[in-house]
Amino acid sequence: MKIDLEKLKGIVGQDNIKNDIADLYVYGSDSSVHNALASVVVRPTTIEQVQEIMRYANAELIPVIARGSGSGMSGQAVPIDGGIVLDLKKMNRIIEIRPADMLCKVEAGLVDDDLNRALKPYGLFYPPLPASSRVATIGGEIANNASGIRSVKYGATRDSVLGMKVVLANGDLVNLGSNTRVEASGYQLDRLMVGSEGTLGIIVEATLLLKPIPKFRCIGRASFNKLEDAGEAISEIIASGASPSMLELMDNIAITAVNTTLKMGLPDVEAIVMFEADGKVKEAVDAEIKFMKEICEKHNGSDIETSYDLKERTKLFAGRKKLFAALSRYKEGLSCTSLADDMAVPYSKMAECAIKIHEIAKRNNVVMTAYGHCGSGCMHTKILMDPTKKEQWEGAKRAVEEVYEYVRSVGGTTSAEHGIGLSKAPAWKKEKADSLKILKAIKKALDPNNILNPHKMQDAPDDWVTATKLRYPVE
Amino acid sequence: METKNLKDWKNELNICIRCAYCFEGCPVFKITDWETDSARAKIILAYGMLIGDIEPSQYIADKMFQCTYCRDCSERCSANVPVVDVLAAARADLVEAGFASETHKGMVKNVKETGNIFGDKEIKAPVQQGEIPVYIGCQYLARPNQTKMYLKILEKLGVKPLVKDEICCGYPLYALGFRKEFAEHKKKFLEIFPEKEIVALCPTCAAYIHEEYGKDVKHITQFILEHLPEKNLGLKATYHDPCDLSRVMNITEEPREILKKLGIELVEMPRNRKTSHCCGGGGGILMSDVNLSDDIAIVRIKQAIETGAPLLITPCPTCEQVLKKAAATVKEKGEGDITVKNLSDVVWKALRS
The missing domain is CATH 3.40.50 (Rossmann fold)
Structure with a gap:
């Protein structure tokens, strides 16, 4: 692939281009197991620069991979075919905050927490809140339809995006969506872009729906000696009409990892359920918490603690917030790999799903945990294994297949919030078998030359293990 | 390249899940905005050299030496990856492979010949008997x-x-x-x-x-702190935590207690104690990349100015030096004014009166 560096320098300037092998190696990796080399890293600072880059890449058939902080877990930002990695972190301005319209307009490279810090004085917040909000960019969150602990009440990113500016493959700039809460007309192209993982266009600006920061917030934590009981409590809380602003599950492996790494002193039980309610009226929050607490007790939940106090709330939730990285310390010699990391199942199947995950792990000689934003049907796991051993990868591959077979069998879906990328693509393609033609047609219509993050999602290789070089040296 | 030092850290390199949470407070990354300058990149490059994916180069060596050793990354890392230790091992392997800078070699020579990093034979400790x-x-x-x-x-x-x-x-x-x-x-x-x-x-x-x-x-x-009597200087100040004191030695309250005992009203910067922002003076970048060091110091001094306190106090001579320089730069540009003092200055002022 021949890339005219002088041309690119002419667009973004010498200081916004990197092509040393070290840069290409760093930008060829994310939080997934994959690794591939980019051809050049380019850092635009304006929409016009993005348009010019796209016009050039489209004419020369050069792949373009949009990148935020590269914190994705499924290889979405890994440049499988090389090409231009478009680092959008410099496009991080807050364009306007309109409290009267409950919206803001921001550039794609803005970090989620930075936005929320700026919104705080207005008494507003942007709700999706993925665990990675401290580094995740708004553009990356939109491209992956990210969500987080509060999605049970406030929805995922798709529910908080009103519109966006997108640079298409040919360099054209389009305004999608509106500045309004509702929009009923025609194909909802802005919604199509959410979760498209950079395969349909480069999101450069977004109009986001904001919510008022609740005056009261109370968190609760209950311990369960049986995972099934925790699952039933979660299912009943949702089915009963309660309105939690957070409903989380952690299994014993997750608890052990957090206790080992962070010395959290969480109770050594089969499962922990964390629940939260928020609102403007304290009595209403009290009632929600009491209601959820009673349901936990009914299902043998014990040692239930609740608190409105910020310090106490932070303490009660700290283990969950830092769980992902802490899993790497579960056991000496095992690394935490983002495989089968994300799925959604119907509420009534949450406990069964967790139990299945443990069975599958045992059968395939790997360790898998079960945790997640169960209030929104989202279950996470990770595969803990020795990544230098070939047989561990074989076991991991089987485990991933079996987990998603189960998920499909109960009417679940391959990704709740982490995206598809490379490592979940084989399972996702099976789930979407009857709509693959439509998905490919949409891609072809918007990106006829297949330059936008090619070979991802529906176009990704069928074997994720060999899709790219693995980032670990496998013996 | 032989990676005999990095080999010891292979497990830790596998532990890193590359979540990028270390971007949040990395003073170098916050200035350049290039991922290659972040703590995560240093881990990725160290791993790449260890497993033979990439060959060492002067460019990689420069990146590895472009760190203040402030340990903010390790503080934020939920997996407790000791980034600075891994980095020190990578630096050692790179030095043995011939990638040491002339500036750093000169400093080593200075220590060998004079016992101090400045190579100044006149610099001597005021030797005295005591307990x-x-x-x-x-x-x-x-x-x-x-x-x-x-x-x-x-x-x-x-x-x-x-x-x-x-x-x-x-x-x-x-x-x-x-x-x-x-x-x-x-x-x-x-x-x-x-x-x-x-x-x-x-x-x-x-x-x-x-x-x-x-x-x-x-x-x-x-x-x-153990021996200090109460005084009343009637000053208002902000306090800068030196990285090694707060994040390594876990000493965050004692200096604050001293200020309190001296009757100094303390106004905290939002980033304080274990989340303190580095002054930009550590890890050797003061010698190898003074512009980067200056830029980091300016970020910190602006945080201090935002507190509204007229005085910044720190017990570290390097922090004091770089922050004084940053304060002068900021003042010259008309972007604020703050006086930087070593803790000893205020303690002595209180004791001699």
């Missing part, structure tokens, strides 16, 4: 007035400091990857300081003597 062994460190020795002030403070507090004809603690040799030279230096240091308990003036020396030599080190702030 408590006090380690002064190169940076304070180069500021004889301040050293004198600290010694006078100790005497005023009823302590007789024992000052030896000391040499550098060796941390610069270790941090910059000169392991062989450090091994020789370490022996000499231990001959001079066989004692188990030492009081150290410089936060970095204190942290290193504690970590590497396993000694019971008290930082001077801990010692002062």
Whole structure:
């Protein structure tokens, strides 16, 4: 692939281009197991620069991979075919905050927490809140339809995006969506872009729906000696009409990892359920918490603690917030790999799903945990294994297949919030078998030359293990 | 390249899940905005060299030396990956492979020939007999007035400091990857300081003597606090936590208690204690990339100015030096005004009155 560096320098300037092998190696990796080399890293600072880059890449058939902080877990930002990695972190301005319209307009490279810090004085917040909000960019969150602990009440990113500016493959700039809460007309192209993982266009600006920061917030934590009981409590809380602003599950492996790494002193039980309610009226929050607490007790939940106090709330939730990285310390010699990391199942199947995950792990000689934003049907796991051993990868591959077979069998879906990328693509393609033609047609219509993050999602290789070089040296 | 030092950290390199959470507070990344300059990138590159994915180069070496060793990354890492230790090992392998900079080589030569990092034979410790062994460190020795002030403070507090004809603690040799030279230096240091308990003036020396030599080190702030009477200076100030003192030695409250005892109203910066923002003076970048160091210091001094306090106090000579320079730059540009003082200045002011 021949890339005219002088041309690119002419667009973004010498200081916004990197092509040393070290840069290409760093930008060829994310939080997934994959690794591939980019051809050049380019850092635009304006929409016009993005348009010019796209016009050039489209004419020369050069792949373009949009990148935020590269914190994705499924290889979405890994440049499988090389090409231009478009680092959008410099496009991080807050364009306007309109409290009267409950919206803001921001550039794609803005970090989620930075936005929320700026919104705080207005008494507003942007709700999706993925665990990675401290580094995740708004553009990356939109491209992956990210969500987080509060999605049970406030929805995922798709529910908080009103519109966006997108640079298409040919360099054209389009305004999608509106500045309004509702929009009923025609194909909802802005919604199509959410979760498209950079395969349909480069999101450069977004109009986001904001919510008022609740005056009261109370968190609760209950311990369960049986995972099934925790699952039933979660299912009943949702089915009963309660309105939690957070409903989380952690299994014993997750608890052990957090206790080992962070010395959290969480109770050594089969499962922990964390629940939260928020609102403007304290009595209403009290009632929600009491209601959820009673349901936990009914299902043998014990040692239930609740608190409105910020310090106490932070303490009660700290283990969950830092769980992902802490899993790497579960056991000496095992690394935490983002495989089968994300799925959604119907509420009534949450406990069964967790139990299945443990069975599958045992059968395939790997360790898998079960945790997640169960209030929104989202279950996470990770595969803990020795990544230098070939047989561990074989076991991991089987485990991933079996987990998603189960998920499909109960009417679940391959990704709740982490995206598809490379490592979940084989399972996702099976789930979407009857709509693959439509998905490919949409891609072809918007990106006829297949330059936008090619070979991802529906176009990704069928074997994720060999899709790219693995980032670990496998013996 | 032989990676004999990095090999020891293979497990830790596998532990890193590359979540990028270390981007959040990395002072270098926050200035350049290039991922290659982040803590995560240093881990990725170290791993790449270890497993033979990438060959070492001067460019990679430059990236590895572009770090202030502030340990903000490790503090934020939920997997507790000791990024700085991995980085030190990578630096050692790169130095052995011939990628040491001339500036750093010069500093090592200075330590070998004169015992201090400046290569100045005139820099000597004010040797005196006493009861408590006090380690002064190169940076304070180069500021004889301040050293004198600290010694006078100790005497005023009823302590007789024992000052030896000391040499550098060796941390610069270790941090910059000169392991062989450090091994020789370490022996000499231990001959001079066989004692188990030492009081150290410089936060970095204190942290290193504690970590590497396993000694019971008290930082001077801990010692002062134990003996300091209450005073009322009636000042308003903000306090800058030196990285080695807060994140390595876990000393965050003692300096604040001292300020409180002196009747100084403390106004905190949002990033304080273990989340303190680096001053930009550590890890060797003051020598190898002074512009980057200056830029980081300006970020920190602006955070201090935003508190509205007219005075910034820190107990670290390097922090004091770079933040004073940043304060002058910011003042010249009309972007704010703040006076930077060493903790010794206010303690002595209170004690002599």
